[in-house]
Amino acid sequence: MVALKELFERHGELTDDDIRSAARRAGLPESTVYGISTFYDDLNAKRGKRHVRVCTGTACFAATGGAHADAVREGLGLDLGERSNDGKTSLGEVYCLGFCHSSPAIEDGDCVVAGPDAVAAVLERRQQPAPEPHCKSLLDEPVLLRAGDYSGLRAALQREPKDLLDAVVAADIRGRGGAGFPAGTKWRLTANAPGGPKYVAANGDEGDPGSYIDKVLMEQNPELVIEGLALAGYAVGAEWGLILTRSEYPESKRALKSAVIQARRAGLLGEDILGSGFTFDVRVLEGAGSYVVGEETALMRCLHGLRGTVVARPPFPAERGIYNKPTLVQNIETLTNVPFVAARGADAYRALGPSDASTGSKLVCFNERFARPGVYEVPFGMTVAELCHDVAGGPRDGHTLKAVQIGGPLGGILPASLFETRFDFGALAEHGCMLGHGSIVGFDETTDVRALARHLIEFGVAESCGMCFPCRIGMTRANEMVQQDRELDRLLLEPLLQTMELGSLCAHGGGLPKAIRSLMNHFPDELRVST
Amino acid sequence: MNTYTVAIDGVTIDVTEGTTILDAARQAGIDIPTLCFDERLAPYGACRVCMVGVMGLDHPVPACTSLVLRNDLVVDTKDPLAHNVASQVVELVLSELPGPPEPNTELARVAESLQVTESRWSGAKHEVAHDGRHPYLMLRHELCISCGRCVRACDEIQGAFALTQTGRGFHSNVTAGIDAGFRGSTCVSCGACAHTCPTGAISEHILVALNQSPGQISSSQGVMT
Numbered sequence: 170m171v172a173l174k175e176l177f178e179r180h181g182e183l184t185d186d187d188i189r190s191a192a193r194r195a196g197l198p199e200s201t202v203y204g205i206s207t208f209y210d211d212l213n214a215k216r217g218k219r220h221v222r223v224c225t226g227t228a229c230f231a232a233t234g235g236a237h238a239d240a241v242r243e244g245l246g247l248d249l250g251e252r253s254n255d256g257k258t259s260l261g262e263v264y265c266l267g268f269c270h271s272s273p274a275i276e277d278g279d280c281v282v283a284g285p286d287a288v289a290a291v292l293e294r295r296q297q298p299a300p301e302p303h304c305k306s307l308l309d310e311p312v313l314l315r316a317g318d319y320s321g322l323r324a325a326l327q328r329e330p331k332d333l334l335d336a337v338v339a340a341d342i343r344g345r346g347g348a349g350f351p352a353g354t355k356w357r358l359t360a361n362a363p364g365g366p367k368y369v370a371a372n373g374d375e376g377d378p379g380s381y382i383d384k385v386l387m388e389q390n391p392e393l394v395i396e397g398l399a400l401a402g403y404a405v406g407a408e409w410g411l412i413l414t415r416s417e418y419p420e421s422k423r424a425l426k427s428a429v430i431q432a433r434r435a436g437l438l439g440e441d442i443l444g445s446g447f448t449f450d451v452r453v454l455e456g457a458g459s460y461v462v463g464e465e466t467a468l469m470r471c472l473h474g475l476r477g478t479v480v481a482r483p484p485f486p487a488e489r490g491i492y493n494k495p496t497l498v499q500n501i502e503t504l505t506n507v508p509f510v511a512a513r514g515a516d517a518y519r520a521l522g523p524s525d526a527s528t529g530s531k532l533v534c535f536n537e538r539f540a541r542p543g544v545y546e547v548p549f550g551m552t553v554a555e556l557c558h559d560v561a562g563g564p565r566d567g568h569t570l571k572a573v574q575i576g577g578p579l580g581g582i583l584p585a586s587l588f589e590t591r592f593d594f595g596a597l598a599e600h601g602c603m604l605g606h607g608s609i610v611g612f613d614e615t616t617d618v619r620a621l622a623r624h625l626i627e628f629g630v631a632e633s634c635g636m637c638f639p640c641r642i643g644m645t646r647a648n649e650m651v652q653q654d655r656e657l658d659r660l661l662l663e664p665l666l667q668t669m670e671l672g673s674l675c676a677h678g679g680g681l682p683k684a685i686r687s688l689m690n691h692f693p694d695e696l697r698v699s700t
Numbered sequence: 701m702n703t704y705t706v707a708i709d710g711v712t713i714d715v716t717e718g719t720t721i722l723d724a725a726r727q728a729g730i731d732i733p734t735l736c737f738d739e740r741l742a743p744y745g746a747c748r749v750c751m752v753g754v755m756g757l758d759h760p761v762p763a764c765t766s767l768v769l770r771n772d773l774v775v776d777t778k779d780p781l782a783h784n785v786a787s788q789v790v791e792l793v794l795s796e797l798p799g800p801p802e803p804n805t806e807l808a809r810v811a812e813s814l815q816v817t818e819s820r821w822s823g824a825k826h827e828v829a830h831d832g833r834h835p836y837l838m839l840r841h842e843l844c845i846s847c848g849r850c851v852r853a854c855d856e857i858q859g860a861f862a863l864t865q866t867g868r869g870f871h872s873n874v875t876a877g878i879d880a881g882f883r884g885s886t887c888v889s890c891g892a893c894a895h896t897c898p899t900g901a902i903s904e905h906i907l908v909a910l911n912q913s914p915g916q917i918s919s920s921q922g923v924m925t
Contacts, residue, residue: 185878200885203878204864459868476865481745481765635846635865635872638735638747639785642792645870649823661820668788671759671781672748 170474173206174457181216181256195474208476210263210458211416215252217259221245221291224274226265226378227578227610228536230624232272234617237288238262241275244292264460264628266417267381269534269610270302270542279419302534303543304385307560312509312521312530313502314546317392319437321508322399326445333404334360337507339515341528345382346372346463346500347577347605347676349594352507355497358487359405362495367407369497370472370490371398371504373414373421374456374463377577378628380608382532383501385544387414387421390505391428395451397504399438400511402449405497410451411472416458425453460632464675465498467634478636479675502532502607526550527594531607535561538568538611547592554588556609568613572691576605578625579680581687582612601683601690618695622688623651629681640678643669647685657698662689704768708775715768721775722750722763732777733786733810735793736847737764738896741856744848747793749810751786753779760785787814795819796826796870797899798842806898807845824870833881836904837894839874843901846872850893850902862887874901 172191192202223238252259268274274283282290283299306314325333338353375383398410414421432438440448462471466480490496510518519528526549535542540562564570572584581601629644666682673679702717713728735747745765752763755774760782801808831839854863862885877885894902
């Protein structure tokens, strides 16, 4: 895949000769490499000298209802996915550039412009870089938004790997990437799995539209990510850590690579770290445009340079992951929880929030529809209303919030009438919602619910990997239903959603119906669904 | 390896730990319909037609990739929820094809066994595109349901690595080489792909003309079965 990306960059498209050359370099069959080249977004749309990508993520949808994409299309005289005949300009779309705090966002070459002026800036060729998001911790002492100083690693290396493993289990850290799986269980499984060498992988493929939490961590605090990864390596007995970043976040790769080099210089990565006998190093790799690659088995395939399709489990990565060896896969934010646990212990971590809530703290991010969008570190247990109004300042410019989607497109949508729900793994699940990534995308009275359903399912269609049948076909059928300008037939929609929910191989096909179901429940009239 | 007792539709059978529910059922003589499964190939878990109910779980599971890891597993292949999902998946498959399943194919048999005759859903179908450049192998892209059996047969049985899946999502399909036809790829004309294809998307010119499927022929170009 690295070879394909290089050749694509050079030629703006891939020729058969490019495929052959990449196959020779990678030692893979030509057919396999051809299959890879047809999978990833970045290797498909032909590129002109100037490549413009319009963000069509959920925050940008909430900001304009899609008008920004139409305006750029008209202004450039190109359709999405089209290259001008003279080869000078090409236009593409991308599901989330991670500038949700300043929507709409448009990438013009290497520069992301964002905000109400973005369309005009692109059409007038003003390359004004978008502002970085505001970040703030509500904790007395920040855990996830403090600069990484490797103090957790120094402390852990004084003790046995087993001590760290026990602390992570006792801290009851739940995965912050979507599913909320207990980190300690995964760590123990990987540590106990027979065979080696073992690997740890950091999942930086934060593709959930509306979420830019991992982006902020990777770009503004890469040291904490690397420290968390090194601790994971120490606990499970791995010598290599891999980080997969998104190509939509070019700065994440740069920041992490630079932090890896500095850590090596400081003796915090490499052989015999701080004289402890522990050897560990990190490689940063970049994807090529695919949402589903954020699923752990697809992530493994992407790290191997293959088509990023989901693989049926078992075996789990903890048994057979990278190079078929035991591999711990952990989301970026989850890893940044670990240095605190290593330095201060599980009890201190558990004490961060109320005793009846999930442990630790959580980063949440808000979209541009709020008065004070940004990334905030909050304790668990606050209500959604407190988060939306007290933390993010409520809706901007006198608008009213009608609903929020929490944790990405694969969870339910919470209507304003349920904003007293606690922001916690369990409480949100009771309303068909999930904590997921912790992104909070607000929709105000300007959002049309039927258009929102179309937006979500279009995303589902575009990003389905094509592996399992319920998602591969079901998304397309659901899309066809919502695109028609007529009432949705519940008798057709219900069994379709059921097939996807119960049949899909991964959370993409299994989770997206939850969002549609919550629109059916809370906004049946606006969605126009039959009774 | 431990031996565990499994009850499938009331029939009990002892299997070794790690046996799939599908294998256990077949050992017990109970049929579970499948589309992406071929016993010569590693389980794949894509079609979701082999869904079964397991006592104690509130959702059906795919039999082909679910393992027997404990004693006294109770499996119900007639579980209503599992049957709904399986038959609805087959309905979805029928909705993406240009016409009813080719007669005598596995797809036709599976649809019949799940009593699916037509689909409640309609919409886009795969574009008709025939690749007939090979003297006897023919690829009809519109019949491909992306079960991956041909690609896996080429990789796992023959080791020719001539085929690949292409695209993604609804537009997933298969092709040989760099979309070069069988002859323009590393294909050795063994016919394993045609033999395993459940829809007739890869078949033989002569069989297409005769309306037969390769599965009906006992000696299919030297494929080890």
